Amino acid sequence: MIKTELLIDNNDVATSEYLEVNDPGNFEERVGLLAQATKSQVDQAVTSAHEAFKSWSRTDLQTRSELLLQAAGILEAEAPHVIELMARESGMLLTINKAEIGMAANIVRDNVELAAEFLKPKQIEDAASWVSIEKRPIGVIAGIVSWNAPVILTMRKLAPALVCGNTIVIKPSPFAAMGISLLLKKMAAIFPPGVINVVHGGAEVGDALTRHPLIRKISFTGGAKVAEAIMKSAANSIKDVQFELGGNDPAIILDDADIEDLMPKLVGGVFRRSGQFCFAVKRIYVPELIYDRFFTRLIEEVAKFKVGHPLATGVTFGPMNNRHQYQFIKDMIDRTRKSGAEVIELGEKLDPSTWDGGYYLLPAVVKHASPDLEVVLTEQFGPVIPVVSYRTETDVIRMANQTELGLGSSVWSSDFDRALAVARQLEAGMTFINQAGTSRLGQKNIPFGGVKQSGIGRESSEIGLGEYVEYHGINYHKI
Numbered sequence: 001m002i003k004t005e006l007l008i009d010n011n012d013v014a015t016s017e018y019l020e021v022n023d024p025g026n027f028e029e030r031v032g033l034l035a036q037a038t039k040s041q042v043d044q045a046v047t048s049a050h051e052a053f054k055s056w057s058r059t060d061l062q063t064r065s066e067l068l069l070q071a072a073g074i075l076e077a078e079a080p081h082v083i084e085l086m087a088r089e090s091g092m093l094l095t096i097n098k099a100e101i102g103m104a105a106n107i108v109r110d111n112v113e114l115a116a117e118f119l120k121p122k123q124i125e126d127a128a129s130w131v132s133i134e135k136r137p138i139g140v141i142a143g144i145v146s147w148n149a150p151v152i153l154t155m156r157k158l159a160p161a162l163v164c165g166n167t168i169v170i171k172p173s174p175f176a177a178m179g180i181s182l183l184l185k186k187m188a189a190i191f192p193p194g195v196i197n198v199v200h201g202g203a204e205v206g207d208a209l210t211r212h213p214l215i216r217k218i219s220f221t222g223g224a225k226v227a228e229a230i231m232k233s234a235a236n237s238i239k240d241v242q243f244e245l246g247g248n249d250p251a252i253i254l255d256d257a258d259i260e261d262l263m264p265k266l267v268g269g270v271f272r273r274s275g276q277f278c279f280a281v282k283r284i285y286v287p288e289l290i291y292d293r294f295f296t297r298l299i300e301e302v303a304k305f306k307v308g309h310p311l312a313t314g315v316t317f318g319p320m321n322n323r324h325q326y327q328f329i330k331d332m333i334d335r336t337r338k339s340g341a342e343v344i345e346l347g348e349k350l351d352p353s354t355w356d357g358g359y360y361l362l363p364a365v366v367k368h369a370s371p372d373l374e375v376v377l378t379e380q381f382g383p384v385i386p387v388v389s390y391r392t393e394t395d396v397i398r399m400a401n402q403t404e405l406g407l408g409s410s411v412w413s414s415d416f417d418r419a420l421a422v423a424r425q426l427e428a429g430m431t432f433i434n435q436a437g438t439s440r441l442g443q444k445n446i447p448f449g450g451v452k453q454s455g456i457g458r459e460s461s462e463i464g465l466g467e468y469v470e471y472h473g474i475n476y477h478k479i
């Protein structure tokens, strides 16, 4: 049985309370025990990071960069030892976990590469004076993440924070804490004690962390309700916040889109991680004229999923991560059906005898969903996708923009200029054309994040690095 402790000052720290972690795909399987931090342990972790900041912030960029590059290598080397644990605690497929750790290592390397240019001071001069605009680390960062892609989400905070000279206290989600903690412990060992600390727990621990006066900035990935609570606790010492919140990403299919070509990409964009990712396609808009052809092809593609335990042979679709998530989607499907809409469940139950022993749901599509249905206007964060028909581009742009969320979005067309014109009218932080996500070039260069209630600030790229520095202006008066 695995026991995951807190990590403070590079030491494993035990506590008096442990949370039992169970497998969401097999309730009888106990995965391990997760330490729950006390308030005073949160204080110890923050204090350790505060002490470490004194020398880490003055460590030269080259040393910080070299350590981070070494840490990226550790992530990759540890991947084979951790992907099964991640599958058992979170329900995510082995292939997904492996790809996630690879992407996370790239995130670390990208930040190191971008920081070399980004951290250079900008100096300007005229006859009367000399000005230097310098970038300084902020202090101790609190990184709080959700369960759906724990390694990527953590590295998006840790890498820019550390390369800019900050130290960090990470609080993973209790629904996916063990795998990421193992990786963080291996990484932390090569850094001075206190540069990376990890605390575990739920809302109380998160609250103690975000209230702590020595935390200078909170970088949070999760839902809007918790973001609201964090803003309140951040207010006590005027802390800066950066939020990556939910999305309700529209996919707009234009009438000239190549349905055959787009379908596997689109379906992957909807149902990867069983629909549990922030920039998943969460509603599809299809021109009335091609709706039937599109829908028939969509159903064929979704029917291919094989739903089961993430470690079972042949599985392509895992369970929901937790009870709340499972019940939320089930209830939303029930309400959608009650409203008169047609919900079609597809895919194959790999081993129906285990179905009631895990949070299993079949992927589902809502046919002829009306544009104002709850499942269209709210983030479902699970495997049910509404397909709405539209008549004109003006109509579809209005519908796409009518929610309070604006994370990602996608436009699908054979005509780049036409797709681009639509993309530019969407209220979103990101728009993907003919895909449901970023390319490798995009991962490095696009500031990841959303508008409206999808977040505050951005991650990745130079803009993401900018979240982890303070600006210091120095002005020398020559005369």
Ligand code: NAD
Pocket: 144, 145, 146, 147, 148, 149, 153, 171, 172, 173, 174, 201, 202, 203, 204, 205, 206, 207, 210, 221, 222, 223, 224, 225, 226, 227, 229, 230, 244, 245, 246, 247, 277, 278, 379, 381, 407, 449, 454, 455
């Ligand atoms: P959540 O908001 O319930 O929890 C997120 C984290 O906050 C967890 O670690 C949790 O323990 C912690 N927390 C809970 N209460 C807290 C408090 N009072 N103070 C401080 N921390 C507290 O979200 P979730 O269920 O883990 O994640 C689902 C949501 O996250 C979805 O809306 C999804 O779209 C969003 N998400 C966004 C992105 C993005 O990059 N934009 C990425 C992944 C997930």
